[in-house]
Every structure is written in C-alpha cells, then in structure tokens.
Amino acid sequence: MLDKLMQYLQFPFVQYALIVGVLIALCSSLLGVTLVLKRFSFIGDGLSHVAFGAMAIAAVLNLTNNMLLVLPITMVSAVLLLRTGQHTKIKGDAAVAMISVAALSYGYLIMNIFPSSSNISGDVCSTLFGSTSILTLQQRDVWLCVALSVLVIVCFVLLYNKIFAVTFDEDFARATGTNAGAYNLLLAIIIAVIIVLAMNLVGSLLISALVIFPALSAMRVFRTFKSVTICAAVLSVVCALLGILISILAGTPVGSTIVGADTVAFAVCYVLGFVLGGMKK
Amino acid sequence: MALLTVTDLSLGYEGRTIAKDLCFSVNPGDYLCIVGENGSGKTTLMRTLLHLQAPISGEISVGDGLKKNEIGYLPQQTFIQKDFPASVREIVLSGCQGRCGLRPFYGKKDKEAATKALERMGISNLADRCYRELSGGQQQRVLLARALCASGKLLLLDEPVTGLDPKATADMYGLIEELNRDGLTIIMISHDIAAAIRYASHILHIGTRVFFGTKEEYLVSDTGRYFAGQEGGECDA
16 A cells, blocks of 8 residues: 555655645644634635635636636635624624525526536536545646745734734724734635635535634644644644545545544544543543 | 813714713723613723724823823623633733734733733733633633733723622722722723722713712712612611
8 A cells, every 4th residue: 555655646746736735724724723713613615605606707707817806706705704893783604604605606606607618517516525626736736825825824923923812802902002903804815815725625615624623623632822723733734634645545535535534633632632621620 | 181081972883872971081090980770881981982983972082191002901701712722821911912013923021011910910820721711700810911911001991890709809809909009090890889989989970870070979979879879788888
C-alpha cells in the first residue's frame, strides 16, 4: 500500500491536491472558531450557496474567469450577513437560511433556463459536492490558492487579538475605542475568500463541515482561545491530509472523505473531553 | 469641570422614545447610581453614553479631556460568553485592546496592566482558569478586571450584581466602593435602591418620574421617598 501511495505522490496533480487541501483546511478552521462562537456556524453553507448562484450566472454569461464575479458577490453577502447586529429585524440565523436557500434555487433555476452544457445535473452535482475538481487543478489555481491562503493566515495572525476582543464582547470592544465595525468587515471579507477557495475542494454543501468540525472538536478538549485555535488548525490539517490520501487510495470522493475524517476526529475529541473532564472532578 | 454633561437627552430605538429630557452631569470622583423600573431605559441610557447607539436628540459632552479609551464598561453578560473557551488572562488582557490602536499584539505595559487588574480584583490565582467554569461572582470580577484595564477615569457598570448570591453581591459592592475611593468615577445601573442609597453619592432616577441630585436630596424628594419607602425598612439600616 505504501508503494502505491509513493507512486501516486509522484504525480503533480496529487501534490497540488495535497497543497491546496491542507491550505484550505487550515484557513477555514482558523475562522471556524470565531464563527461557531458568534453563532454563525451555518454561514459557510449560506455563503457557499451564494457562490453557487454566482457561478451559475458566470457560466451563463460565459465568463472565462468566473472568480471575478463569484468573489465580489460572496463578499457582499458575507458583509451583509455579519453586519446584522442585535437590533436587526431579521436575526442572524434566519438571514443566513434565507440567503442560502434563495441563492441555491436561483442558481439552479438559471442553470436550467440557460443550459451551458448538456449535463446539467452533473454540473450541479459537481458544484455542490466538489466531486473530483481538486484532482484536476492547474498550476495557476494552486498559485492563486497559495497566495490567498498566505494572505488569510497573515491577516488572521495580525488580527488575532482584535478578533478575540470583538468576538468575546463586541459592545465592550466598541465602547472602549476598538473599531469593531472595521474588523467585522475585514472578517467578513476573509470568510468570503475562504468560502470561494474551499468550493474547489469540497464543494458548496460540505464547506460548513470544514468550518465547524475542527472548531467544535477543539472546544471539547481545550479551554483557552489560543489553544482551541491552534488545536482546530492542527486537527483540520491532519483530517484534510488523511482524507485526501484515503480518497486517492480507496477511490472515494475527496470532499466526503475529508468530512468523514473530521467527524471521526470530533467523536474522538468528544470522548477525550468527557474523560478529561471526568478526571478533573 | 464635569467629566460628562448630558443636556436634554432623549433616547430610544428606531424613533421610539423611551426616555426624554434627561439632564445630569458627572464630576470626577462621583458615584452615580441610575435607578428606575424595568423598561425605563437604564441600559439604553448607558449604551447611549458609550456611543453604542445614537441619541434621538440632546447632547452628551465630555470634559477633562476624557478620551474614549479611558472609559471602562461592565456590560451584562451575553449568551455568547456562557460557553466561550477563553482563559481569564486572555479576557482581562482584551480590555487593553482599545489602547492598542492598530498595533497587532499586546505590549509589556498591557500585560502589566492586566496583572495589576487581576491582583486588584483578588483573582490572580484564577488567571489560567477557563472563564466558563467559574462561578457567577468570579466571572463578574473577571469582567470588572477587564473594565479596569480599559479605564483610566470612568467606569460604567450595568447591573453588576445580577444573579449573584448575597455574599458575592456584598463583595462586588465592596470592590466597586474601593475603586471609587481610589479616584475612579463610577456610573452604575442598579435595580437595588437600598444599595444605591447606601453606596452612591448621586442618584439618577428615570422612568415615569425623573430625578437627579445627590443621595441626600433624593431621600427627601417625593420620588425618593416613594421608592425608597417601598423597599421597606432596609434603607433605615
């Protein structure tokens, strides 16, 4: 089996998949902690459906580079969703659900009315579930992904303390002179970038898993913000690596295999947290 | 010169006025208690003073060169905080965020301020504990320590004793009194008129009746006699 793995690792497309997979897993898990704590667990799902709708429009318009349309639309939606504060008419979870469902149906509708290829359901399926697109990456995609991931990670590290302050208590941060609005905006933009990136890997439907599972698993075991963040990042990277390798060896779909690994990690962490908690008492 | 002067202030949400024509001022070293019935706009007033929401009309002016990052705030707990994984030190340190500006990381000065605030609240031993595992009284001390990190002059407290047992409540009031004696100006929202009368130097009563003045004036005013009287014999003690 190891021989087979080594043999596969020689192929550039496998190397690309590993690089992109690990980077996306890392980025999404970093922000996942904040999103879960802000009760925005489902924003990954919502935004990815928006991205799906935007992709449908891009396909109909025959754009050569659909990123030019998908990224701005997703960013605007992210900003609008996260802007919803305490006194808005539509609460955060309802807003996410609304946008998510609406964008999904419009995307599918547009694809049906203006079919760009003969295999519509195949197209929809691969956009939603990611199918094998991670194994067909071009070198150009990889560089784009590396550049954006580095940008996201640098932003996260520089903003780490501000993200903590704004997540833990936005009112306090604002009252004592932190520009919470600006950081929320930046956070929304970073999240949109990650979602659009991650669509290549696991597709629309499974992005939520990449965002929430590592964070929730880490929260079972660790008790400080820093350790939870680090643990989530490590878990996410390990699961992505394992998932991609298993899917190559066993021929399973990449996205679902990664999420499968994430759920197993969550189960392990849950039990671990239970045992550790029990020992303390 | 007054630290904070409020003239003809009306406040509320989305055009709906909750309280209007409020006039009061806070001088350095004052201990102002804001009392009033539920829904009379106490928290809204505090949020307006902190510029978290815009007033409907009227003016809030600050004096003595009071800057935004010299104000400490102890808000009511939010539901997000109940299961937030964070150590006490991380939370207290985040009180220094307002002073950091664009600086990405905390400096030595910030860490010293956090250590000092922990000591002042008597919770140095809890520094590495997880916030969500602490008792209600301990959590309030952590948030008060965080507010201390943020404030140089003025401290705003929104019902700091909600949900605390009598011992923790007394401890909390004791701590706040001590801070006031050390020169910090306090503005506190309270449900507890007996405590307000016992600790505050000034009382602002809002709601159907409005009163502002010193505690002594409050006790002989109609509003004060009416509400303090309802509390039974407690205020005689």
